[in-house]
Amino acid sequence: MDKTNISKPSLRRLPVYLSYLKTLPPSTRTISATAVAAALGLNEVQVRKDLSAASSSGGRPKMGYAVEELIADLEDFLGYRSTKEAVLIGVGRLGGALLSFKGFEECGMRIVAAFDNDPTKIGGRIGDVHIYDIRDFPAVCQQQGARIGILTTSPEHAQMLCDLMLQNGILAIWNFSTAHLEVPENIIIHNENLAVSLAMISHDLEEMMGKQKQ
Amino acid sequence: MDKTNISKPSLRRLPVYLSYLKTLPPSTRTISATAVAAALGLNEVQVRKDLSAASSSGGRPKMGYAVEELIADLEDFLGYRSTKEAVLIGVGRLGGALLSFKGFEECGMRIVAAFDNDPTKIGGRIGDVHIYDIRDFPAVCQQQGARIGILTTSPEHAQMLCDLMLQNGILAIWNFSTAHLEVPENIIIHNENLAVSLAMISHDLEEMMGKQKQ
DNA sequence: TAGATTGTTAATCGATTAACAATC
Protein backbone atom coordinates (compact mmCIF):
# COMPACT_ATOMS: atom_id res chain seq x y z
CA MET A 1 0.00 0.00 0.00
CA ASP A 2 1.37 3.35 -1.07
CA LYS A 3 -0.20 5.99 1.11
CA THR A 4 0.81 8.84 -1.14
CA ASN A 5 -0.79 7.46 -4.29
CA ILE A 6 -4.40 7.36 -3.27
CA SER A 7 -6.92 9.73 -4.80
CA LYS A 8 -8.56 12.39 -2.69
CA PRO A 9 -12.12 11.11 -3.20
CA SER A 10 -10.94 7.64 -2.28
CA LEU A 11 -9.26 8.96 0.87
CA ARG A 12 -12.48 10.66 1.89
CA ARG A 13 -14.35 7.38 1.71
CA LEU A 14 -11.98 5.38 3.89
CA PRO A 15 -13.15 6.87 7.21
CA VAL A 16 -16.70 6.12 6.15
CA TYR A 17 -15.86 2.45 5.61
CA LEU A 18 -14.05 2.40 8.93
CA SER A 19 -16.94 3.73 10.94
CA TYR A 20 -19.31 1.35 9.18
CA LEU A 21 -17.08 -1.64 9.97
CA LYS A 22 -17.05 -0.61 13.61
CA THR A 23 -20.83 -0.82 13.79
CA LEU A 24 -20.81 -4.49 12.76
CA PRO A 25 -21.55 -7.02 15.50
CA PRO A 26 -18.37 -8.74 16.77
CA SER A 27 -19.70 -12.05 15.45
CA THR A 28 -19.10 -10.80 11.91
CA ARG A 29 -15.69 -12.21 11.12
CA THR A 30 -15.46 -11.41 7.43
CA ILE A 31 -17.16 -9.01 5.05
CA SER A 32 -17.05 -8.60 1.30
CA ALA A 33 -16.49 -5.32 -0.52
CA THR A 34 -19.78 -6.12 -2.21
CA ALA A 35 -21.58 -6.09 1.12
CA VAL A 36 -19.94 -2.85 2.23
CA ALA A 37 -20.90 -1.22 -1.06
CA ALA A 38 -24.50 -2.35 -0.71
CA ALA A 39 -24.73 -1.12 2.88
CA LEU A 40 -23.34 2.33 2.08
CA GLY A 41 -24.99 2.72 -1.31
CA LEU A 42 -21.71 2.91 -3.21
CA ASN A 43 -20.37 1.33 -6.38
CA GLU A 44 -18.97 -2.13 -5.78
CA VAL A 45 -15.80 -1.75 -7.84
CA GLN A 46 -15.05 1.55 -6.21
CA VAL A 47 -15.22 0.04 -2.74
CA ARG A 48 -13.08 -2.89 -3.84
CA LYS A 49 -10.41 -0.58 -5.20
CA ASP A 50 -10.48 1.60 -2.11
CA LEU A 51 -10.19 -1.31 0.27
CA SER A 52 -7.50 -3.02 -1.73
CA ALA A 53 -5.46 0.22 -1.66
CA ALA A 54 -5.67 0.51 2.11
CA SER A 55 -5.54 -3.16 3.07
CA SER A 56 -2.20 -4.78 3.74
CA SER A 57 -3.10 -8.37 3.02
CA GLY A 58 -6.06 -8.01 0.67
CA GLY A 59 -9.33 -9.87 0.60
CA ARG A 60 -9.89 -13.48 -0.26
CA PRO A 61 -12.21 -14.64 -3.06
CA LYS A 62 -15.47 -16.02 -1.76
CA MET A 63 -14.55 -14.88 1.78
CA GLY A 64 -13.99 -11.17 1.56
CA TYR A 65 -11.96 -9.27 4.16
CA ALA A 66 -11.28 -10.20 7.79
CA VAL A 67 -13.15 -7.44 9.59
CA GLU A 68 -10.76 -6.97 12.51
CA GLU A 69 -7.73 -6.90 10.27
CA LEU A 70 -9.36 -4.51 7.84
CA ILE A 71 -10.23 -2.13 10.67
CA ALA A 72 -6.61 -2.22 11.82
CA ASP A 73 -5.34 -1.63 8.29
CA LEU A 74 -7.65 1.32 7.76
CA GLU A 75 -6.63 2.86 11.08
CA ASP A 76 -3.00 2.43 10.16
CA PHE A 77 -3.47 3.82 6.71
CA LEU A 78 -5.34 6.88 7.97
CA GLY A 79 -2.68 7.52 10.59
CA TYR A 80 -5.13 7.06 13.46
CA ARG A 81 -2.57 5.08 15.42
CA SER A 82 0.13 7.72 15.51
CA THR A 83 -0.60 10.51 17.95
CA LYS A 84 -0.59 14.01 16.53
CA GLU A 85 -0.58 16.96 18.93
CA ALA A 86 -2.88 19.85 18.16
CA VAL A 87 -3.50 23.29 19.61
CA LEU A 88 -6.69 25.31 19.33
CA ILE A 89 -7.13 29.07 19.19
CA GLY A 90 -10.52 30.58 19.95
CA VAL A 91 -12.52 29.08 22.79
CA GLY A 92 -15.98 30.19 21.71
CA ARG A 93 -18.92 27.83 21.52
CA LEU A 94 -17.55 25.96 18.52
CA GLY A 95 -14.04 25.82 19.97
CA GLY A 96 -15.49 24.53 23.22
CA ALA A 97 -17.46 21.87 21.39
CA LEU A 98 -14.32 20.64 19.64
CA LEU A 99 -12.35 20.66 22.91
CA SER A 100 -14.89 18.42 24.59
CA PHE A 101 -15.34 16.13 21.60
CA LYS A 102 -13.99 12.71 22.54
CA GLY A 103 -13.87 11.30 19.03
CA PHE A 104 -10.58 12.89 17.98
CA GLU A 105 -8.45 10.68 20.21
CA GLU A 106 -9.40 7.56 18.29
CA CYS A 107 -8.37 9.34 15.10
CA GLY A 108 -4.95 9.94 16.60
CA MET A 109 -5.30 13.62 17.33
CA ARG A 110 -4.85 15.01 20.82
CA ILE A 111 -5.62 18.64 21.59
CA VAL A 112 -2.89 19.58 24.07
CA ALA A 113 -3.69 23.24 24.66
CA ALA A 114 -6.28 25.90 23.92
CA PHE A 115 -5.82 29.67 23.71
CA ASP A 116 -8.01 32.73 24.02
CA ASN A 117 -7.70 36.38 24.94
CA ASP A 118 -10.76 36.47 27.20
CA PRO A 119 -9.61 36.76 30.87
CA THR A 120 -12.74 34.96 32.07
CA LYS A 121 -11.74 31.90 30.01
CA ILE A 122 -7.97 31.93 30.56
CA GLY A 123 -6.89 29.53 33.27
CA GLY A 124 -9.99 27.38 32.92
CA ARG A 125 -10.30 24.07 31.17
CA ILE A 126 -12.75 22.26 28.92
CA GLY A 127 -12.58 18.50 28.87
CA ASP A 128 -8.97 17.77 29.64
CA VAL A 129 -7.66 20.83 27.91
CA HIS A 130 -6.20 23.84 29.70
CA ILE A 131 -7.01 27.30 28.34
CA TYR A 132 -3.96 29.57 28.09
CA ASP A 133 -3.52 33.27 27.46
CA ILE A 134 -2.93 33.77 23.72
CA ARG A 135 0.25 35.66 24.71
CA ASP A 136 1.70 32.37 25.94
CA PHE A 137 1.13 30.73 22.58
CA PRO A 138 4.75 30.67 21.35
CA ALA A 139 6.09 29.11 24.55
CA VAL A 140 3.35 26.53 25.03
CA CYS A 141 2.99 25.54 21.38
CA GLN A 142 6.68 24.94 20.87
CA GLN A 143 7.09 23.15 24.15
CA GLN A 144 4.25 20.77 23.31
CA GLY A 145 5.61 20.26 19.79
CA ALA A 146 2.16 20.59 18.24
CA ARG A 147 1.92 20.18 14.46
CA ILE A 148 -1.81 20.78 13.91
CA GLY A 149 -3.46 24.13 14.59
CA ILE A 150 -7.23 24.40 14.96
CA LEU A 151 -8.57 27.87 14.25
CA THR A 152 -11.99 28.68 15.69
CA THR A 153 -11.92 32.45 15.84
CA SER A 154 -13.76 35.24 14.07
CA PRO A 155 -12.58 35.74 10.48
CA GLU A 156 -11.05 39.15 11.28
CA HIS A 157 -8.25 37.73 13.38
CA ALA A 158 -7.85 34.46 11.53
CA GLN A 159 -4.96 35.44 9.25
CA MET A 160 -2.97 36.99 12.10
CA LEU A 161 -3.45 33.96 14.32
CA CYS A 162 -2.69 31.64 11.42
CA ASP A 163 0.64 33.45 10.98
CA LEU A 164 1.30 33.10 14.70
CA MET A 165 0.73 29.36 14.42
CA LEU A 166 3.10 29.00 11.48
CA GLN A 167 5.80 30.94 13.31
CA ASN A 168 5.68 28.37 16.08
CA GLY A 169 6.01 25.09 14.25
CA ILE A 170 2.44 24.36 13.14
CA LEU A 171 2.41 22.52 9.79
CA ALA A 172 -1.30 21.96 9.19
CA ILE A 173 -4.18 24.31 9.87
CA TRP A 174 -7.75 23.22 10.36
CA ASN A 175 -9.61 26.41 9.62
CA PHE A 176 -13.15 26.71 10.99
CA SER A 177 -13.33 30.44 10.30
CA THR A 178 -14.75 31.66 7.02
CA ALA A 179 -11.58 33.62 6.27
CA HIS A 180 -9.43 32.69 3.29
CA LEU A 181 -5.94 32.13 4.67
CA GLU A 182 -2.72 32.95 2.84
CA VAL A 183 -0.05 30.40 3.67
CA PRO A 184 3.25 29.24 2.18
CA GLU A 185 3.02 26.42 -0.32
CA ASN A 186 4.28 23.70 2.01
CA ILE A 187 1.63 24.33 4.67
CA ILE A 188 -1.50 22.18 4.78
CA ILE A 189 -4.80 24.03 4.96
CA HIS A 190 -8.14 22.36 5.51
CA ASN A 191 -11.14 24.65 5.42
CA GLU A 192 -14.23 23.58 7.33
CA ASN A 193 -16.80 25.91 5.92
CA LEU A 194 -20.38 25.50 7.13
CA ALA A 195 -21.59 28.05 4.58
CA VAL A 196 -20.33 25.78 1.81
CA SER A 197 -22.25 22.83 3.22
CA LEU A 198 -25.35 24.90 3.67
CA ALA A 199 -25.09 26.17 0.11
CA MET A 200 -25.05 22.58 -1.16
CA ILE A 201 -28.13 21.74 0.88
CA SER A 202 -29.96 24.92 -0.20
CA HIS A 203 -29.19 24.21 -3.81
CA ASP A 204 -30.33 20.60 -3.66
CA LEU A 205 -33.50 21.65 -1.84
CA GLU A 206 -34.40 24.29 -4.43
CA GLU A 207 -33.72 21.82 -7.21
CA MET A 208 -36.01 19.30 -5.54
CA MET A 209 -38.77 21.85 -4.98
CA GLY A 210 -38.47 22.90 -8.62
CA LYS A 211 -38.87 19.33 -9.83
CA GLN A 212 -41.94 18.74 -7.67
CA LYS A 213 -43.70 21.75 -9.15
CA GLN A 214 -43.34 20.47 -12.70
CA MET B 1 -28.29 30.88 -15.37
CA ASP B 2 -29.56 27.34 -14.92
CA LYS B 3 -29.23 26.46 -11.28
CA THR B 4 -29.66 22.78 -11.85
CA ASN B 5 -26.86 22.44 -14.38
CA ILE B 6 -23.89 23.46 -12.31
CA SER B 7 -21.28 20.93 -11.25
CA LYS B 8 -20.85 20.03 -7.62
CA PRO B 9 -17.23 21.22 -7.37
CA SER B 10 -18.26 24.49 -8.97
CA LEU B 11 -21.12 24.90 -6.51
CA ARG B 12 -18.73 24.37 -3.61
CA ARG B 13 -16.57 27.23 -4.81
CA LEU B 14 -19.36 29.80 -5.11
CA PRO B 15 -19.68 30.48 -1.36
CA VAL B 16 -15.91 30.95 -1.25
CA TYR B 17 -16.08 33.62 -3.94
CA LEU B 18 -18.98 35.22 -2.12
CA SER B 19 -17.20 35.53 1.18
CA TYR B 20 -14.09 36.85 -0.53
CA LEU B 21 -16.11 39.51 -2.37
CA LYS B 22 -17.61 40.59 0.94
CA THR B 23 -14.17 41.30 2.36
CA LEU B 24 -13.40 43.81 -0.40
CA PRO B 25 -13.47 47.48 0.59
CA PRO B 26 -16.67 49.23 -0.56
CA SER B 27 -14.58 51.45 -2.82
CA THR B 28 -13.94 48.43 -5.07
CA ARG B 29 -16.64 48.81 -7.69
CA THR B 30 -15.57 46.13 -10.14
CA ILE B 31 -13.36 43.05 -10.02
CA SER B 32 -12.12 40.68 -12.69
CA ALA B 33 -12.33 36.90 -12.54
CA THR B 34 -8.56 37.04 -13.01
CA ALA B 35 -8.15 39.00 -9.79
CA VAL B 36 -10.44 36.69 -7.83
CA ALA B 37 -8.51 33.68 -9.10
CA ALA B 38 -5.20 35.22 -8.08
CA ALA B 39 -6.47 36.15 -4.61
CA LEU B 40 -7.84 32.69 -3.90
CA GLY B 41 -5.12 30.72 -5.66
CA LEU B 42 -7.47 29.17 -8.21
CA ASN B 43 -7.32 28.66 -11.95
CA GLU B 44 -8.44 31.71 -13.86
CA VAL B 45 -10.64 29.92 -16.40
CA GLN B 46 -12.32 27.95 -13.66
CA VAL B 47 -13.28 31.10 -11.79
CA ARG B 48 -14.50 32.72 -15.00
CA LYS B 49 -16.72 29.74 -15.77
CA ASP B 50 -18.06 29.58 -12.23
CA LEU B 51 -18.88 33.27 -12.11
CA SER B 52 -20.42 33.30 -15.56
CA ALA B 53 -22.69 30.41 -14.52
CA ALA B 54 -23.93 32.21 -11.42
CA SER B 55 -24.01 35.76 -12.70
CA SER B 56 -27.17 37.09 -14.31
CA SER B 57 -25.66 39.82 -16.46
CA GLY B 58 -22.09 38.59 -16.95
CA GLY B 59 -18.84 40.50 -16.76
CA ARG B 60 -17.61 43.10 -19.18
CA PRO B 61 -14.30 42.84 -21.05
CA LYS B 62 -11.61 45.06 -19.57
CA MET B 63 -13.90 45.90 -16.63
CA GLY B 64 -14.73 42.60 -14.99
CA TYR B 65 -17.79 42.20 -12.78
CA ALA B 66 -19.66 44.83 -10.79
CA VAL B 67 -18.93 43.69 -7.24
CA GLU B 68 -22.25 44.62 -5.67
CA GLU B 69 -24.23 43.02 -8.46
CA LEU B 70 -22.10 39.90 -8.39
CA ILE B 71 -22.63 39.51 -4.66
CA ALA B 72 -26.38 39.81 -5.18
CA ASP B 73 -26.29 37.26 -8.01
CA LEU B 74 -24.30 34.78 -5.96
CA GLU B 75 -26.66 35.16 -3.01
CA ASP B 76 -29.62 34.62 -5.29
CA PHE B 77 -28.05 31.66 -6.99
CA LEU B 78 -27.15 30.00 -3.69
CA GLY B 79 -30.63 30.55 -2.34
CA TYR B 80 -29.40 32.75 0.48
CA ARG B 81 -32.25 35.16 -0.03
CA SER B 82 -35.09 32.72 0.45
CA THR B 83 -35.64 31.76 4.06
CA LYS B 84 -35.52 28.07 4.85
CA GLU B 85 -36.77 26.88 8.22
CA ALA B 86 -34.68 24.30 10.06
CA VAL B 87 -35.05 22.26 13.23
CA LEU B 88 -32.22 20.79 15.29
CA ILE B 89 -32.20 17.62 17.36
CA GLY B 90 -29.53 17.13 20.01
CA VAL B 91 -28.58 20.14 22.12
CA GLY B 92 -25.11 19.04 23.15
CA ARG B 93 -22.07 21.23 22.86
CA LEU B 94 -22.00 21.05 19.09
CA GLY B 95 -25.75 21.53 18.80
CA GLY B 96 -25.48 24.51 21.11
CA ALA B 97 -22.69 26.00 19.04
CA LEU B 98 -24.79 25.73 15.89
CA LEU B 99 -27.82 27.23 17.63
CA SER B 100 -25.84 30.30 18.67
CA PHE B 101 -24.09 30.68 15.33
CA LYS B 102 -25.28 33.90 13.72
CA GLY B 103 -23.92 33.17 10.25
CA PHE B 104 -26.75 30.91 9.08
CA GLU B 105 -29.28 33.72 8.78
CA GLU B 106 -27.33 35.38 6.01
CA CYS B 107 -27.30 32.07 4.15
CA GLY B 108 -31.08 32.00 4.34
CA MET B 109 -31.44 29.33 7.00
CA ARG B 110 -33.33 29.99 10.20
CA ILE B 111 -33.31 27.45 13.02
CA VAL B 112 -36.84 27.68 14.38
CA ALA B 113 -36.74 25.03 17.11
CA ALA B 114 -34.38 22.70 18.94
CA PHE B 115 -35.15 19.39 20.62
CA ASP B 116 -33.60 17.24 23.31
CA ASN B 117 -34.65 14.64 25.86
CA ASP B 118 -32.69 16.13 28.77
CA PRO B 119 -35.16 17.71 31.26
CA THR B 120 -32.51 20.22 32.38
CA LYS B 121 -32.33 21.56 28.82
CA ILE B 122 -35.99 21.40 27.83
CA GLY B 123 -37.74 24.75 28.21
CA GLY B 124 -34.49 26.71 27.94
CA ARG B 125 -33.19 28.56 24.93
CA ILE B 126 -29.89 29.15 23.18
CA GLY B 127 -29.57 32.25 21.08
CA ASP B 128 -33.12 32.89 19.94
CA VAL B 129 -34.04 29.24 19.76
CA HIS B 130 -36.38 27.51 22.18
CA ILE B 131 -35.52 23.97 23.30
CA TYR B 132 -38.49 21.60 23.19
CA ASP B 133 -39.09 18.11 24.52
CA ILE B 134 -38.30 15.64 21.74
CA ARG B 135 -41.80 14.23 22.30
CA ASP B 136 -43.22 17.48 20.96
CA PHE B 137 -41.26 17.11 17.74
CA PRO B 138 -44.13 16.11 15.42
CA ALA B 139 -46.38 18.96 16.51
CA VAL B 140 -43.73 21.70 16.53
CA CYS B 141 -41.93 20.61 13.36
CA GLN B 142 -45.07 20.43 11.28
CA GLN B 143 -46.47 23.64 12.67
CA GLN B 144 -43.26 25.49 11.78
CA GLY B 145 -43.14 23.90 8.34
CA ALA B 146 -39.43 23.17 8.63
CA ARG B 147 -37.76 21.51 5.64
CA ILE B 148 -34.19 21.13 6.94
CA GLY B 149 -33.30 18.89 9.86
CA ILE B 150 -30.00 19.28 11.69
CA LEU B 151 -28.90 16.15 13.51
CA THR B 152 -26.37 16.64 16.31
CA THR B 153 -26.93 13.54 18.42
CA SER B 154 -24.89 10.48 19.24
CA PRO B 155 -24.71 7.99 16.36
CA GLU B 156 -26.80 5.40 18.23
CA HIS B 157 -30.00 7.41 18.00
CA ALA B 158 -29.29 9.09 14.71
CA GLN B 159 -31.23 6.72 12.43
CA MET B 160 -34.30 6.73 14.67
CA LEU B 161 -34.34 10.52 14.90
CA CYS B 162 -33.70 10.80 11.19
CA ASP B 163 -36.80 8.69 10.59
CA LEU B 164 -38.76 10.90 12.95
CA MET B 165 -37.69 13.93 10.98
CA LEU B 166 -38.74 12.42 7.66
CA GLN B 167 -42.13 11.46 9.07
CA ASN B 168 -42.75 15.12 9.84
CA GLY B 169 -42.01 16.83 6.57
CA ILE B 170 -38.23 17.26 6.68
CA LEU B 171 -36.74 17.00 3.16
CA ALA B 172 -33.03 17.57 3.80
CA ILE B 173 -30.90 16.27 6.65
CA TRP B 174 -27.67 17.88 7.76
CA ASN B 175 -26.05 15.03 9.60
CA PHE B 176 -23.33 15.90 12.13
CA SER B 177 -23.34 12.43 13.66
CA THR B 178 -20.95 9.81 12.36
CA ALA B 179 -23.82 7.40 11.65
CA HIS B 180 -24.57 6.35 8.10
CA LEU B 181 -28.24 7.16 7.55
CA GLU B 182 -30.60 5.15 5.40
CA VAL B 183 -33.09 7.41 3.65
CA PRO B 184 -35.45 7.21 0.68
CA GLU B 185 -33.97 8.26 -2.64
CA ASN B 186 -35.68 11.64 -2.80
CA ILE B 187 -34.32 12.84 0.54
CA ILE B 188 -31.22 15.05 0.65
CA ILE B 189 -28.48 13.98 3.01
CA HIS B 190 -25.42 16.05 3.77
CA ASN B 191 -22.88 14.42 6.07
CA GLU B 192 -20.62 16.67 8.08
CA ASN B 193 -17.98 14.27 9.20
CA LEU B 194 -15.09 15.65 11.24
CA ALA B 195 -13.32 12.30 11.14
CA VAL B 196 -13.18 12.57 7.35
CA SER B 197 -11.61 16.01 7.54
CA LEU B 198 -9.16 14.87 10.16
CA ALA B 199 -8.20 11.88 8.05
CA MET B 200 -7.36 14.18 5.15
CA ILE B 201 -5.19 16.34 7.38
CA SER B 202 -3.46 13.33 8.94
CA HIS B 203 -2.75 11.88 5.54
CA ASP B 204 -1.33 15.13 4.14
CA LEU B 205 0.79 15.57 7.27
CA GLU B 206 2.28 12.11 7.05
CA GLU B 207 2.97 12.59 3.37
CA MET B 208 4.73 15.86 4.12
CA MET B 209 6.78 14.35 6.94
CA GLY B 210 7.75 11.50 4.64
CA LYS B 211 8.95 13.89 1.96
CA GLN B 212 11.02 15.87 4.42
CA LYS B 213 12.86 12.78 5.54
CA GLN B 214 13.97 11.92 2.03
C1' DT C 1 -6.15 51.56 -31.71
C1' DA C 2 -4.07 48.18 -28.37
C1' DG C 3 -4.67 45.42 -24.69
C1' DA C 4 -7.13 43.55 -20.91
C1' DT C 5 -10.68 40.74 -20.05
C1' DT C 6 -14.60 38.09 -21.31
C1' DG C 7 -16.87 33.64 -22.71
C1' DT C 8 -16.44 29.35 -25.53
C1' DT C 9 -14.62 25.47 -27.99
C1' DA C 10 -11.18 21.80 -27.85
C1' DA C 11 -7.66 18.99 -25.33
C1' DT C 12 -6.19 16.97 -21.22
C1' DC C 13 -6.52 14.90 -17.07
C1' DG C 14 -8.36 12.07 -13.42
C1' DA C 15 -12.00 9.34 -11.32
C1' DT C 16 -15.71 6.14 -11.90
C1' DT C 17 -17.69 2.30 -13.88
C1' DA C 18 -17.88 -1.78 -16.84
C1' DA C 19 -15.85 -6.01 -18.47
C1' DC C 20 -13.02 -9.83 -17.46
C1' DA C 21 -9.63 -13.01 -15.94
C1' DA C 22 -7.90 -15.15 -11.53
C1' DT C 23 -8.77 -17.71 -7.29
C1' DC C 24 -10.50 -19.88 -3.29
Added chain:
DNA sequence: TAGATTGTTAATCGATTAACAATC
Protein backbone atom coordinates in the same frame (compact mmCIF):
# COMPACT_ATOMS: atom_id res chain seq x y z
C1' DT D 1 -16.77 -28.55 -9.54
C1' DA D 2 -19.55 -24.15 -9.57
C1' DG D 3 -20.06 -19.83 -8.00
C1' DA D 4 -18.93 -15.97 -5.22
C1' DT D 5 -15.65 -12.76 -4.78
C1' DT D 6 -11.28 -10.76 -5.70
C1' DG D 7 -8.16 -7.57 -8.27
C1' DT D 8 -7.01 -5.54 -12.86
C1' DT D 9 -7.34 -3.82 -17.50
C1' DA D 10 -10.15 -1.06 -20.64
C1' DA D 11 -14.02 2.22 -21.55
C1' DT D 12 -16.65 5.97 -20.06
C1' DC D 13 -17.65 9.97 -17.91
C1' DG D 14 -16.97 14.51 -15.96
C1' DA D 15 -14.06 18.31 -14.51
C1' DT D 16 -10.11 21.10 -15.30
C1' DT D 17 -7.13 23.49 -18.12
C1' DA D 18 -5.39 25.33 -22.48
C1' DA D 19 -6.18 27.76 -26.73
C1' DC D 20 -8.73 31.17 -29.06
C1' DA D 21 -12.05 34.26 -30.89
C1' DA D 22 -15.05 38.20 -29.35
C1' DT D 23 -15.52 42.76 -27.22
C1' DC D 24 -15.25 46.93 -24.68
